[in-house]
Structures are given as structure tokens and as C-alpha cells.
Amino acid sequence: MIDIYRVFTRSATTVLANGDKQFKPYDLDIEPFSRLLFWTCSKTNVISILRLNLTSVGVVVRGDGERPRSIAIDPINGKKQFNIWNFQYKIFYFIIFNYSFMYWINMVSPPTIEEAEFDGSRRSTLLSLNLGRPGQLTIDILEETLYWADSRLQRIESYDLSYGKRRLLVDGDMGDPKGIAVLGEYLYWIDRKYMVLERISKVTGKGRTNIKILINELSDIYAVQNLSLYNAVHHPCVNDNGGCSHICHRSRTGSSTAICSCPLTHRRDYSFSKQCLVRKSCKFDQFECRSGPIFCIPRVWRCDGSPECVDSSDEEGCA
Numbered sequence: 199m200i201d202i203y204r205v206f207t208r209s210a211t212t213v214l215a216n217g218d219k220q221f222k223p224y225d226l227d228i229e230p231f232s233r234l235l236f237w238t239c240s241k242t243n244v245i246s247i248l249r250l251n252l253t254s255v256g257v258v259v260r261g262d263g264e265r266p267r268s269i270a271i272d273p274i275n276g277k278k279q280f281n282i283w284n285f286q287y288k289i290f291y292f293i294i295f296n297y298s299f300m301y302w303i304n305m306v307s308p309p310t311i312e313e314a315e316f317d318g319s320r321r322s323t324l325l326s327l328n329l330g331r332p333g334q335l336t337i338d339i340l341e342e343t344l345y346w347a348d349s350r351l352q353r354i355e356s357y358d359l360s361y362g363k364r365r366l367l368v369d370g371d372m373g374d375p376k377g378i379a380v381l382g383e384y385l386y387w388i389d390r391k392y393m394v395l396e397r398i399s400k401v402t403g404k405g406r407t408n409i410k411i412l413i414n415e416l417s418d419i420y421a422v423q424n425l426s427l428y429n430a431v432h433h434p435c436v437n438d439n440g441g442c443s444h445i446c447h448r449s450r451t452g453s454s455t456a457i458c459s460c461p462l463t464h465r466r467d468y469s470f471s472k473q474c475l476v477r478k479s480c481k482f483d484q485f486e487c488r489s490g491p492i493f494c495i496p497r498v499w500r501c502d503g504s505p506e507c508v509d510s511s512d513e514e515g516c517a
């Protein structure tokens with residue numbers, strides 16, 4: 199059975215209890231300003247959000263054939279360049295917006311690395327070529343760069359989100375790379391087969407060094423860095439989740455305005471835009487789960503032998 203826990207000093211609290219084995223949490227990351235925990239589930243194949251006060255926000259990514267696994271959250275910069283064609287002067291110019299974005303590995307065949315805003319909107323595929331078995335994804339929020347370890351291709355690669363540049367950092371001589379983390383000038387990873395913790399320069403990929411050797415049963419690592427006080431004070435979601443009932447993120451222009459959005463089970467109440475309301479009905483091609491955080495699922499998932507509704511109501515009464 200897999201639960202999600204949190205630890206303060208030496209006492210652990212269960213954040214997500216999985217007593218009836220409805221979930222199989224795979225990976226998680228935290229957005230510290232609005233205090234949201236994003237997690238992927240390898241059983242229901244969705245991305246969900248929990249508040250750190252242990253209440254559920256809901257599912258933000260799901261779909262037919264989805265397999266979201268490792269996830270990385272960028273709460274601060276999320277700079278994204280858009281090229282715009284000016285018809286009058288016949289030139290391209292670009293503008294850079296600031297987004298709060300999430301990134302994840304979708305283990306479809308072939309695998310992809312995808313991005314979306316926190317509510318699953320503005321989703322796009324960043325990378326879909328030359329990915330073997332990308333296991334772990336992490337983000338350097340200062341340099342706006344994604345890193346991942348690919349156990350099948352025996353590689354560690356990076357992708358500069360601002361300029362769309364992909365780079366090979368480690369090529370070969372790996373056993374079973376698992377956790378990966380970036381801190382300061384270095385990229386760290388653990389190799390479960392070789393039982394080592396290694397590091398390289400995150401920029402050049404050089405200076406490969408074993409930090410620790412002969413560590414048994416390695417599963418994951420996580421690097422924690424101090425957030426700047428400026429970001430913490432000026433982020434619009436720090437106080438009371440920006441007034442949002444569900445998801446809060448910074449406006450696209452990077453201003454101090456909070457933008458509220460909703461999980462898939464809800465819709466925006468446009469008369470009070472910070473509030474989300476439960477969707478009242480599913481579309482004609484959807485099945486409505488009887489209870490739980492997942493409300494509507496594609497109708498083809500009804501009686502397909504695999505429970506997608508949290509209460510398994512999609513698999514009840516099947517012939």
C-alpha cells in the first residue's frame with residue numbers, strides 16, 4: 199500500500215491515506231506559495247492537487263491513454279517566449295510572459311515530456327523525440343531548465359525552457375538512474391544499480407564525481423533551496439491562496455495579481471471569479487462518477503475493467 203506522508207522533525211503525518219488502495223501515488227512536487235502538492239497516480243493515471251492543509255483541490259490532468267509519472271512544478275518564473283508575426287511591418291517579434299507551469303513525463307508510447315498551467319490548461323508537448331524510458335524529471339527554477347534521466351538510453355539530458363534548447367549532459371556508463379535533483383551549480387542523481395550518488399556540473403555536464411558510494415536501496419533524492427524573500431513576499435498567492443477557492447497562480451504578465459482557476463471537476467463562477475463551482479452535469483459522451491473527486495470520465499471507460507472513478511462506480515453493474 200502506498201500513502202503520501204509529510205514529516206516535521208521526526209513525526210510523520212499521513213497526507214493522503216490510501217486504505218482501500220484506490221491510488222498508487224508515483225511522484226509529487228510542491229508549489230510553496232499557494233501551498234499546493236501536485237501528485238501523479240500510476241493507477242488512475244491523473245495529476246491531482248492537494249492543499250498542504252490536507253484538503254483536496256482535485257484532478258487537473260486526465261484523459262484517454264494518459265500515463266503521467268514524474269512531475270516538476272515551476273512556481274516562480276516560468277518564462278515563456280512567444281513569437282508573434284506583425285502583419286504591418288512583416289517582422290517577427292517576441293514577448294516573454296511569466297507563467298506558473300507544471301511539467302511531467304507522460305509514459306505513453308513513445309514517451310513525451312509535457313507542460314500545462316496548474317489547472318491543466320494551455321497544455322502542450324515539449325519533447326516527444328528520442329526519449330527511451332525517462333524516469334525522473336526535475337526543474338532548476340533559477341535557470342528555467344528541465345533535467346531528466348533516461349534509463350533506457352543511459353542518458354541525462356536538459357532542456358532550456360526559455361530558449362527551447364536541448365542538451366546531452368551524461369551519455370552512457372549508468373546502471374539504473376532514479377532520483378535526480380539540481381542545487382547550486384550541480385546536478386545530482388542516484389544510481390540504484392551501482393548504489394552511488396553522483397554529480398556533474400549542471401551547465402557543462404563535466405566533472406562527474408561520486409559523492410557517496412555503496413548506498414543500498416536508493417529510491418529518490420530531493421534538493422531543497424531557500425526561496426528568495428522577495429519572491430515570497432511579492433507572490434500574490436502567499437496570503438490566503440490569493441483569495442482563490444481552489445488553484446492560485448501568478449498572472450501571465452508576472453504582476454502581483456492572483457489568477458484563480460479550477461480543477462476539472464469544477465468550473466469558474468464568472469460572477470465571482472475567484473470561486474469555483476462543482477460542475478453540474480457531464481457531457482453526453484461522459485460517465486458521471488457517483489462520488490469522489492473525479493466527477494466525469496469518458497464514457498468508454500465505463501465497464502472497461504479498470505476503475506477510474508475513485509469510488510469505482512464506473513465498474514459497477516457491468517455484465
Ligand SMILES: [Ca+2]
Pocket residue numbers: 499500501502503504505506507512513
Ligand atoms: Ca473504468
